[in-house]
Amino acid sequence: MSKNLVIVESLAKARTIGRYLGNQYRIAASVGHVRDLPASELGVDVTKRYKPHYVGMNGKEKVIRELKEMAESADRVLIATDPDREGEAIAWHLAELLKIDVASSCRISFNEITEPAVQNAVSRPRPIDMNLVNAQQARRILDRLVGYELSPLLWKKVKKGLSAGRVQSVATRLVVEREREIDAFKPEEYWLLTAWLHQAASDPLFRARYHGEIRENSLKKEKLSSQAETEAVIRDLDGRDFSVWQLKKNTRQRQPAAPFTTSTLQQEAARFLGFTARRTMSVAQQLYEGVELPDSGSVALVTYIRTDSVRVSDEAGQEARKHILSKFGDEYLPRTTRRFKNKNSAQDAHEAIRPAHFDLEPDSLKDQLSYDQFRLYRLIWDKFIASQMAAAVVDTVTADIAAGSHVFRAQGETIRFPGYLAQYGVQLVDQEAEKPADDEANGKEKLPELLEGETLLADKVVPEQKFTQPPPRYTEATLIKALEEKGIGRPSTFAPTVSTILDRFYVEKDGKHLLPTELGKTVTGLLEEHFANIVDITFTARMEATLDTVESGAEDWVGILDAFYPDFHKLIEQASTIDRVKIADKPTGEKCPECQEGDLVIKEGRFGKFIACSRYPDCRYTRNIENAVKGKCPLCGSGLVSRVSRKYKGSQFYTCDRQGSDPECGFISWDIPIEGRTCEVCGSYMVWKRYRGRTYPRCGSRECPSNAKKEKPAENENAEPDQDAPAAKATSPRVKKTTTKTARASTKKAAAKTKPAAAKKTTRKKASDA
Numbered sequence: 001m002s003k004n005l006v007i008v009e010s011l012a013k014a015r016t017i018g019r020y021l022g023n024q025y026r027i028a029a030s031v032g033h034v035r036d037l038p039a040s041e042l043g044v045d046v047t048k049r050y051k052p053h054y055v056g057m058n059g060k061e062k063v064i065r066e067l068k069e070m071a072e073s074a075d076r077v078l079i080a081t082d083p084d085r086e087g088e089a090i091a092w093h094l095a096e097l098l099k100i101d102v103a104s105s106c107r108i109s110f111n112e113i114t115e116p117a118v119q120n121a122v123s124r125p126r127p128i129d130m131n132l133v134n135a136q137q138a139r140r141i142l143d144r145l146v147g148y149e150l151s152p153l154l155w156k157k158v159k160k161g162l163s164a165g166r167v168q169s170v171a172t173r174l175v176v177e178r179e180r181e182i183d184a185f186k187p188e189e190y191w192l193l194t195a196w197l198h199q200a201a202s203d204p205l206f207r208a209r210y211h212g213e214i215r216e217n218s219l220k221k222e223k224l225s226s227q228a229e230t231e232a233v234i235r236d237l238d239g240r241d242f243s244v245w246q247l248k249k250n251t252r253q254r255q256p257a258a259p260f261t262t263s264t265l266q267q268e269a270a271r272f273l274g275f276t277a278r279r280t281m282s283v284a285q286q287l288y289e290g291v292e293l294p295d296s297g298s299v300a301l302v303t304y305i306r307t308d309s310v311r312v313s314d315e316a317g318q319e320a321r322k323h324i325l326s327k328f329g330d331e332y333l334p335r336t337t338r339r340f341k342n343k344n345s346a347q348d349a350h351e352a353i354r355p356a357h358f359d360l361e362p363d364s365l366k367d368q369l370s371y372d373q374f375r376l377y378r379l380i381w382d383k384f385i386a387s388q389m390a391a392a393v394v395d396t397v398t399a400d401i402a403a404g405s406h407v408f409r410a411q412g413e414t415i416r417f418p419g420y421l422a423q424y425g426v427q428l429v430d431q432e433a434e435k436p437a438d439d440e441a442n443g444k445e446k447l448p449e450l451l452e453g454e455t456l457l458a459d460k461v462v463p464e465q466k467f468t469q470p471p472p473r474y475t476e477a478t479l480i481k482a483l484e485e486k487g488i489g490r491p492s493t494f495a496p497t498v499s500t501i502l503d504r505f506y507v508e509k510d511g512k513h514l515l516p517t518e519l520g521k522t523v524t525g526l527l528e529e530h531f532a533n534i535v536d537i538t539f540t541a542r543m544e545a546t547l548d549t550v551e552s553g554a555e556d557w558v559g560i561l562d563a564f565y566p567d568f569h570k571l572i573e574q575a576s577t578i579d580r581v582k583i584a585d586k587p588t589g590e591k592c593p594e595c596q597e598g599d600l601v602i603k604e605g606r607f608g609k610f611i612a613c614s615r616y617p618d619c620r621y622t623r624n625i626e627n628a629v630k631g632k633c634p635l636c637g638s639g640l641v642s643r644v645s646r647k648y649k650g651s652q653f654y655t656c657d658r659q660g661s662d663p664e665c666g667f668i669s670w671d672i673p674i675e676g677r678t679c680e681v682c683g684s685y686m687v688w689k690r691y692r693g694r695t696y697p698r699c700g701s702r703e704c705p706s707n708a709k710k711e712k713p714a715e716n717e718n719a720e721p722d723q724d725a726p727a728a729k730a731t732s733p734r735v736k737k738t739t740t741k742t743a744r745a746s747t748k749k750a751a752a753k754t755k756p757a758a759a760k761k762t763t764r765k766k767a768s769d770a
Contacts, residue, residue, distance in 0.1 A: 005074035006108075006122075007067065007094055009081055013113065015298040016290030017080065020115040021122070028070055030081070034060050035093040037140070042148050044141050046565060049558045052141055054093065064097060071098040078125055083109040083350065084306055085139075085551065086492060088132035095128060102128040112356040113290060113300035135550040138557035142166065142547075145565055146534065149572045158523060158581050163504060166540055167489040167497050169527055172506045173535045174482055175474055176516045176524045185470035191224040192466055193233060195408045196459040197242055197401065199448055205459055206447055208401050208408035214245070219400065219407055230463045237403050242456045245402035253391040256420035258310035258340035259352035259384040262491035263484040265305070268383070270477035270512075273375050277476050277495035281305070283372045284353075287380075293368050300356050301365075302380055306492045307350040308484075310340035312387075316351070319358040320388040328422060334390050354384040386424030393417040399450050403458075412447030473513040487541030505604055519604050522583050530575045533568075585614065594621040609644075629654065634673045634685035634700065636665040673700060681706045 004025045008014050014027040021027070035054040037043035045051045056064055071077050079094050081087035087109070095102050105125035110117040147165050154162040193210035210233065212221040224230045260268070265284065269275040275283070284305040290298035312320075317337035324332050340352070355377075362378035369377065393416040401408045415421065474482065480494045489497055501507045506520035516524070524535065533539045543564070549555040585601035588611060592598040598615035602625070613619040626641040633640055633656040641657045656667040671687035674697055679686055684701035699706050 003075040005070050005077045007077065007079050007081070009087070009090065010289055012286070012289035012298065013300075015292075016113050016300050017118055019297055019299075020118045025122075026070065026074070028067060029063075030067065030090065030094060031060070031063055033057060033090055033093065034064055034067075034097060037144050042144065044144055046145075046569075050141055050561045050565075052137065054096075056097075067094070068098060071100075077106060078108050078122065079106055079128075080108045080110070080121070082306070083111055083304055084492065085132050085136035086306075088129055089136035089140075092128050092130075092133045102130065111351050112303040113288070114356050131551055131553045134557045135547060138547055138550050138560060142543075142561060142564065145561070146568070149569065150531065150534070153572060153575055154523060154526070156580070157526065157575075157578060158519075158583065162519075162523060163500075164523070164527065164531075164534065165500075166534065166543065167483075167493055168500045168504075168506075169524070169535045170488050170537055170540045171479065171483060171497050172501050172516070172520050173524050173528070173537075174479065175501070175507050175514050176521055178471060178474055179516050179521075182470040182473070187467040187469070189225065190466050190468065191227065191230040192464045193224060193230055193408075194462045194464070195242065195401070195403075196462070197410075197456045198459060199450075199454070199456060201457060203448065206410060206412075206445065208399070208410035211400065211407050211409035214402060214405045214407060219246075227463075227465065233406055234461055234463065237406060237458075237461060240403040240406075242401050242403045242408070242458050244399055244450050244452050244454045244456070245407065246400040247450055247452045248398045250396045251416070252394055252396060254394055254419070254421075255391045256338070256386050256389060256424070257383075259312065259354050259387045260380060261308050261310060261352060262306050263308065263480055263494060265353055265380070266480050266494060267477040269376060269379060270475065270480075273379065275372075275376070276498075277480060278499045279372070280376065281495045283376045284380075286373060287377055291369060291373060293365065295368075299360070301360065301377055303351055303354050303356055305353055307353060308491050309342055309350040310352045311342060311350070312337070312340065312354070313351055316354055316384075317388060320385055323358055323385060324389055328389070331417075332390050332419065332422065334388070338388050340387070352384070353380055355381050382424045386420040389420035389423060390417075392419035392421045396444075397447055397450075399447065401456065410447055411444050413444045414446055473510075473515060475512045475514065479514060486537050487544055488537065490544070508609075517604055518583050518586070522581055526578075526581055530578060531568075531571055587614075592619055592621050595619040626657070628657065629672065631673060631675050633657070633665060633667050635667045638665065640672070669700060671698070671700070679704055679706065 005028060006017065006021065006025055007028050007030055008017060009030055009032055011029045011031075014029045018025075018027045034057060036057050037052060038055045039058075043053045043055075045053070077098060077100055079091040079100075081090045081094075088107075091107055092102060094100075095106060100106050105127060107128045108121040108125050110121040143165055147163060150164040151162060154164060195208045195210075196205045197208055198205050210224065212219055214220075224233065258264075262281075266275075266277045266280050269280040270277065273280075284302065287301045288303070288305045290300045293299050314337070321333055321337065362374060362381050365377070366374050394413050395416050396413045397411070399410045399412075401410060418425070472478075476498050479498060483489050483494060483497070501520070502509070504519075505517050506523060507514050508517050509515070527535045546555065546560055547557075550557045550560065583604065585603055588600045588602060590600040592600055592613040592615065595613060595615060595618070598613040598619050598621075600611050600621075601614050602609055603612045609625055611623050611625055613621040624643045626643055629640045629642050631640045632638065636656060636658065639657040640654050642652050642654050644652055653668060653670050654672050655669075656665045658665050669687060671689050674686040674688060677686045677697070678684065679699040679701065682699060682701055682704040684699055684704060686697050687700045688695055689698040701707070
């Protein structure tokens with residue numbers, strides 16, 4: 001019988017750790033949190049120093065019972081939950097349930113799930129860090145107090161089902177404020193004037209843009225603000241020679257950026273892979289906890305993924321240098337291991353996100369990982385290796401070209417030595433500032449060898465009218481960047497926060513951009529008027545910093561709550577007298593086809609936007625919002641529209657645009673059809689299928705033999721899209737579901753390797769009640 005019990009959060013993590021510990025260890029999974037504040041009541045006694053009342057979480061009864069049984073029969077229990085506040089809190093809750101002394105050496109933690117790290121942690125157990133526990137507990141209780149008291153107020157004054165929270169309300173406000181800036185923006189006219197030049201008629205052209213005027217033998221930058229000014233310059237250029245007035249050459253070094261933190265990983269995965277924050281963290285969690293490799297079993301590929309630290313361990317730095325030396329050579333190595341500075345000392349507890357095994361290059365695992373896993377692992381690998389490489393050396397040249405007193409500027413650059421760009425040849429998110437849409441700078445290109453005084457030939461001069469642009473709307477990546485820069489939230493909360501404001505329909509997506517909904521604007525306006533601190537950026541950032549001091553033991557968590565809650569509770573009581581706020585409906589310009597009296601308006605419901613009659617409840621006419629998409633119906637040749645499913649929240653499906661008027665055509669599909677392409681096997685239409693981030697063609701007929709060999713379908717693929725149109729005659733392809741019996745057998749087989757207490761998917765509790 002195993003004498004030692006090791007408890008982790010998830011089955012995947014249990015399988016990976018089980019490879020590194022012998023038969024004397026039994027590995028069990030708590031499946032995330034096991035206790036929390038009750039859902040049906042506040043669960044905090046504000047009169048007794050904010051004492052929380054924790055209860056076992058619903059559905060965890062069997063897990064808790066099995067953990068208790070295993071703990072009773074074990075000689076020693078080690079709790080190996082994640083190395084952060086949340087993980088420490090889970091460890092404390094487990095110790096409380098299993099009646100383990102928190103001051104005993106019962107806690108082990110590691111930043112990476114590798115054999116040396118796990119065995120070192122097991123040999124050096126420690127007590128549970130109550131400062132870390134209290135830091136998490138303070139946030140949890142504060143979020144409960146805000147959410148439990150403020151959300152019901154929103155239900156009464158706006159609509160049911162709403163929520164508010166410390167971080168999500170500020171994130172929503174940022175999106176709302178950006179939209180206000182865009183609405184208030186007044187564009188200003190300006191003109192660009194580009195000269196296309198070459199050294200000889202047979203030479204390639206390069207461009208130079210109007211930059212300013214020569215005044216008393218010095219350059220004065222000027223801006224063309226009108227067509228008249230631009231045409232005056234063009235007239236004065238007539239007959240003038242273009243010559244190189246000044247030439248500046250320089251060589252500069254471009255340094256690599258630090259390896260990933262949680263925030264920068266989410267940002268670059270969004271920009272370069274098209275991942276949402278939620279998708280990034282889901283795939284990163286798989287890479288951290290362990291991926292089943294056919295030749296090796298369960299292997300963790302990256303270090304802990306919730307971190308705001310850029311620290312690199314000495315061992316990892318040396319391993320990276322060995323890899324760089326063997327692959328690129330000595331010239332690609334800096335003289336010493338690169339060190340990156342954190343913003344504060346509290347961040348040094350963790351490392352940056354990096355590979356856990358330097359002998360497992362991404363390309364060697366391509367066939368063993370899912371498409372998403374491979375791409376994200378490669379991104380993490382490339383960023384970390386590049387961070388330890390030599391700087392890139394870039395030659396730059398700036399040529400000021402004069403035609404009379406008018407000066408045109410051309411800029412170019414050439415990479416002399418690629419350095420880290422040989423590994424990570426993309427523009428790094430933390431090196432690239434937001435470029436204004438009205439930026440007048442030239443794009444840098446390779447220029448010919450020029451000499452001062454050299455005369456050039458002008459091919460043409462092209463004027464272009466432009467207008468200054470408003471600030472860009474946030475994307476998930478830029479919103480996360482703004483939250484981090486302003487000190488709002490922490491690494492573990494960025495992705496849940498963005499998901500929450502989208503799920504609550506405070507914000508919606510237009511392509512990749514985030515727009516506030518009328519609901520989001522209404523709720524933000526109400527909070528700004530009556531609960532200014534809740535949506536105040538400075539106050540929220542200061543509160544986050546104060547809560548961080550609990551982690552170091554510098555502040556008492558009860559005192560922090562006591563400084564906030566009494567005043568907040570008074571505002572809640574005072575707000576009971578405010579008037580109910582009505583959310584404005586957006587008119588469509590159509591009359592209701594059913595009652596012929598009301599106007600059709602766009603409303604926001606629990607499943608998103610829909611069209612309804614303004615005379616509701618007298619008239620109950622509704623329909624889905626339809627958006628035309630490219631392509632033709634494969635059944636009748638008419639157009640296609642996309643709709644959003646009400647049953648499967650947020651899922652998009654496609655129908656024929658004639659369904660409302662032609663019941664004979666009932667085309668409906670989760671996947672968009674490929675125009676003009678038929679299946680080589682059965683002759684049916686083909687569709688673009690998406691699976692694990694990959695898009696590929698597939699037959700649209702579920703009966704086609706070619707579909708029997710396809711990959712397991714994504715969640716909800718086997719369900720019919722719901723809609724208001726007539727019943728469908730053409731449907732999305734189906735793949736036979738895995739039977740419960742097979743799934744259970746598979747689970748038991750996997751569980752037998754490490755003897756986990758439960759075999760459910762890991763769930764981490766969100767930081768707020770929202």
